Amino acid sequence: MQQTREIIVIGAGLTGLTCARQLKKNGHDVEVLEKTGRIGGFMQTIEADGFVMEEGPSTGTIKHPEVAELFDDLADACQLEEAHKSSKCRLIWKGNQFHALPSNPVGAIFTPLFTLKDKFRILGEPWRKPGTNPNESVGALAERRLGKSFVDYAVDPFLSGVYAGDPYKLPTRLALPKLYNLEQTYGGFIRGSIALSKKQKTEREKRATKAVFSTRGGFGNLVQALGNAIGSERISLNCDGLTITPFGNKWKLTWGEEERIADEIITTCPSYELPKLLPFLSEEQTKNLDNLYYAPVIEIGVGIRDTKGTDWKAFGGLVPSKEKQQILGILMPSACFANRAPEGGANFAYFLGGARHTEYLEKSDEELTQIVNESLHRMLKFPEGTKADVIRIFRHARAIPQYMEETDTRLGTIQEVETQYPSLHIAGNIRDGIGMGDRIKQAVDVANSISKR
Numbered sequence: 376m377q378q379t380r381e382i383i384v385i386g387a388g389l390t391g392l393t394c395a396r397q398l399k400k401n402g403h404d405v406e407v408l409e410k411t412g413r414i415g416g417f418m419q420t421i422e423a424d425g426f427v428m429e430e431g432p433s434t435g436t437i438k439h440p441e442v443a444e445l446f447d448d449l450a451d452a453c454q455l456e457e458a459h460k461s462s463k464c465r466l467i468w469k470g471n472q473f474h475a476l477p478s479n480p481v482g483a484i485f486t487p488l489f490t491l492k493d494k495f496r497i498l499g500e501p502w503r504k505p506g507t508n509p510n511e512s513v514g515a516l517a518e519r520r521l522g523k524s525f526v527d528y529a530v531d532p533f534l535s536g537v538y539a540g541d542p543y544k545l546p547t548r549l550a551l552p553k554l555y556n557l558e559q560t561y562g563g564f565i566r567g568s569i570a571l572s573k574k575q576k577t578e579r580e581k582r583a584t585k586a587v588f589s590t591r592g593g594f595g596n597l598v599q600a601l602g603n604a605i606g607s608e609r610i611s612l613n614c615d616g617l618t619i620t621p622f623g624n625k626w627k628l629t630w631g632e633e634e635r636i637a638d639e640i641i642t643t644c645p646s647y648e649l650p651k652l653l654p655f656l657s658e659e660q661t662k663n664l665d666n667l668y669y670a671p672v673i674e675i676g677v678g679i680r681d682t683k684g685t686d687w688k689a690f691g692g693l694v695p696s697k698e699k700q701q702i703l704g705i706l707m708p709s710a711c712f713a714n715r716a717p718e719g720g721a722n723f724a725y726f727l728g729g730a731r732h733t734e735y736l737e738k739s740d741e742e743l744t745q746i747v748n749e750s751l752h753r754m755l756k757f758p759e760g761t762k763a764d765v766i767r768i769f770r771h772a773r774a775i776p777q778y779m780e781e782t783d784t785r786l787g788t789i790q791e792v793e794t795q796y797p798s799l800h801i802a803g804n805i806r807d808g809i810g811m812g813d814r815i816k817q818a819v820d821v822a823n824s825i826s827k828r
């Protein structure tokens with residue numbers, strides 16, 4: 376009986392495509408409706424004069440078994456590529472150069488990134504009391520446990536890299552729930568990490584690792600593989616102006632001259648699309664669902680044909696806000712993955728803007744190119760006068776959702792709406808995490824829960 380249900384997924388980004396593929400795998404009829412003329416959402420790869428550049432995500436972590444399992448299933452169509460071991464080296468800008476971020480407490484003693492006082496403070500971390508404020512920001516929590524210089528030179532750049540956000544505005548419980556639980560459950564970060572590393576894991580749980588991944592040839596190949604698995608005849612593009620309304624015990628979807636009737640709906644689009652998409656919700660529900668701010672990000676793909684021996688072997692470099700640079704961070708895809716740049720060349724991905732510098736969206740191509748070119752010698756230590764051979768600029772006005780205090784209200788409303796309308800599922804990065812691993816896990820979970828109904 377269940378197999379004849381018509382299920383429609385709204386949005387063909389990573390969440391929507393993964394969810395639709397899982398539903399199809401589970402034996403359902405599924406159709407995907409996408410607003411724009413292409414699938415993949417933020418996940419897009421371009422080839423620019425021999426350089427492979429990402430418009431959006433560059434790497435993910437295999438943080439859930441669902442990520443590894445998805446690639447198992449798609450193995451004939453696209454391959455997971457684990458990053459080269461150089462990706463373990465993460466750099467932080469301080470003064471006039473990048474320094475390696477220490478990866479353990481011993482390294483933290485010798486790094487020039489933290490003050491001597493905070494180095495002693497880090498040693499005392501296991502004995503510090505857990506906090507009592509459930510909305511304590513990541514910055515405040517890390518400052519209390521590890522010291523201000525740790526916030527400035529580790530937490531701030533990390534949060535810039537992941538959230539393009541402000542560590543003193545993001546509550547740890549909502550933005551980094553695993554970190555919050557380390558303190559609340561085990562009494563501290565070091566104690567918690569040790570306890571978790573000793574925990575027995577099932578074979579399936581062991582598939583979740585900290586390994587950094589991409590897809591061979593770029594994430595565009597994952598998008599294509601997901602699209603092919605669903606079938607192009609089951610994906611409708613250019614569904615702009617889509618609205619959904621209850622229709623007996625089903626749903627009616629309309630846009631332009633088109634119409635569909637469905638038994639189950641899964642939305643995977645950003646929160647700000649929901650008011651137009653679900654016009655039947657109450658004013659209060661609409662307001663609460665749309666209470667999420669997306670920080671802007673400008674991503675710039677930069678190709679250098681001849682590195683002249685300046686070879687970076689690292690995941691990338693992040694820039695603390697305290698250092699007052701124009702750049703949030705620089706990823707080094709050709710140091711981590713094969714065939715991202717022509718022989719002898721290198722490929723970088725620059726990030727600018729974020730929640731604290733929304734004005735960067737207004738900068739012209741010329742201004743952004745100048746910022747990149749100026750940094751090649753000063754920050755990346757290429758010979759003076761080095762200019763990028765290839766530059767591609769991608770402006771994302773609403774890129775990274777910031778899980779702030781309003782999140783509780785939003786999650787409560789999602790639960791309320793889903794209880795009121797059990798065949799409507801509100802997914803996507805409106806909840807459950809902003810990274811690719813979280814998107815894949817949520818998509819698989821939602822699909823499997825629908826299959827069980």
Ligand SMILES: Cc1cc2nc3c(=O)[nH]c(=O)nc-3n(C[C@H](O)[C@H](O)[C@H](O)COP(=O)(O)OP(=O)(O)OC[C@H]3O[C@@H](n4cnc5c(N)ncnc54)[C@H](O)[C@@H]3O)c2cc1C
Pocket residue numbers: 385386387388389390391408409410411414415416417418430431432433434435436614616617643644645648652672674771774775803804809810811812814
């Ligand atoms: C610049 C940038 C860099 C990033 N880097 C990383 C990274 O390195 N690692 C990492 O793990 N994550 C990264 N992320 C996050 C990652 O890209 C996202 O988690 C993921 O791509 C989100 O997928 P999604 O399907 O949930 O959303 P989206 O990609 O936003 O897809 C939503 C889809 O829904 C469609 N849509 C919207 N409204 C409607 C509507 N009304 N009707 C129909 N369709 C609609 C959109 O057109 C889009 O195709 C980055 C994000 C950005 C923007």
